[in-house]
Amino acid sequence: MFEIREKILDSIAYDIYGTVIKNTTYLMDKDVVVHSYAEFNVPDIVLVGSRVLENSGDVFVSGQIDVCDNCKLEIYNRGGFNASFKLGNNASVVQVVSDNRDLNAIDFNVDYDILVVNADGINLSDVMRVGDAARKIYLRDSFVLWDVGNINSHNLSLDGDIRLGLDNIESILNVPILMDVSPDTYVQVVSGGRINPLFAMKTFVENDNTYVKFIRETDYTKFLDSNLGLFINSLRADDGANGLVVALDNALSMDDINKIMADSVRIAPINMMDSVTAFNVFDMNDFNYENTFGASYMLFEDTAIYGAVLRGGINVGQMGAGVGVYANLLNATDSFEEYSGFMIGANLVGKYENDFGFLRGKVGGNITRFDMANVFDGIESVDNPVGYSLYGAIDAGHNFRPINDLSVAPYVGIGTNHIEILRDAETKYFGRIGTDVSYSFEMLGIKYDYGVRFGLGSNGDLVVGGRAHFMSDMDMIGGHVGIDCIDNKNGRGYKITAGIDLKF
Known part of the structure; x- marks a missing residue:
């Protein structure tokens, strides 16, 4: 990388104001500053040593600028410029760009270079336009905006601290995009106006050229x-x-x-409990407490749960109560990987009913052990985390009987669901409304009961379901089947149940 002075160094430079017209050769033995609105018109300029020319004038005309042997002319052009150049042995001419005011093309008749230095936010496409015929465009200690798709980078060279503003990084990942990069160059990638920490620069040598390419940073x-x-x-x-x-x-x-x-469930393990929450919602909407042994299958988003339940209940006058225990196996995926778990739990249900209305409640809890190694608990890695949950609901309503065998029971209530796993916990309370509709009749000694239910929670849970039940009083045995659907912010799920019921 060549060196430049980058600014006027002489304590006394030639300052050009107004109109300067000469018919003789102008010896440029000091740096020259042509100020705004000035006109500088001479037939020839001969450099005495390496010099800096800052041109902001309306007109700068010189028949020829002679750059002496082993000398360098640096030009900041912010105005009109019309001249030809003659280079001595080992002489060079450089157009320097530090801001958008310097983006004025010069019609060079000799080889030249462009240097972008200490620039902030210059569009490299504009620099390439000014330097379309340049031997090399050097970037030093600058922030430049770069549309990779529109730029041929074969004649770019980087040095110092460089920030590249790119909005299409994905198009150039792992692709060499720059050559002739100084080993001491520090490059930052800026995307959308911000430094993108996901990308790093990697340099490599190929065919005696040093290249740089973007790679995805994998040290998290x-x-x-x-x-x-x-x-x-x-x-x-x-x-x-x-x-x-x-x-x-x-x-x-x-x-x-x-x-x-x-x-991810591995990084955000509370997500493992989504399927547990869905199971809890299904369970807190089931207030049946007959003696039963049943099985269930639940499908919720990417989770399948297979379960069994054992329940016993009793009726005393206008009151009834029941207790149940259950066990479930679950298989799930979070779109990235699969995991499984085993759940055990229990619930209690109670109901009181009279001619005016009914009051019912249910509480339950479960423990789930998940089969997954390397789960992040917020500090370190944990294997096979265990999740806990408590849930419950209480409703009040009234039974309307438009005909003898038909019951329509609207209700209003409140519910809660608490889940926790490792260092994460979440508790929610919600209101709920709904209606249970059932139709019962007896034929040939067998009692039949068909029902549908609809429930809506203030937390967004929507539950609908249907159930068919029969019981033979003579044989004291019966059965039931049911299907329920839940729709909430975590997705949609279905639960199918079937069981054998006993009467004591």
């Missing part, structure tokens, strides 16, 4: 919390093909990184 401690960064680095070292690692490595912005981490 450089742009994430140190504990989280170390966790991802360790996960990447153990299994570079892990779905989460691959997704993170392919992200092109911090927004993408944050979204991936927010969706």
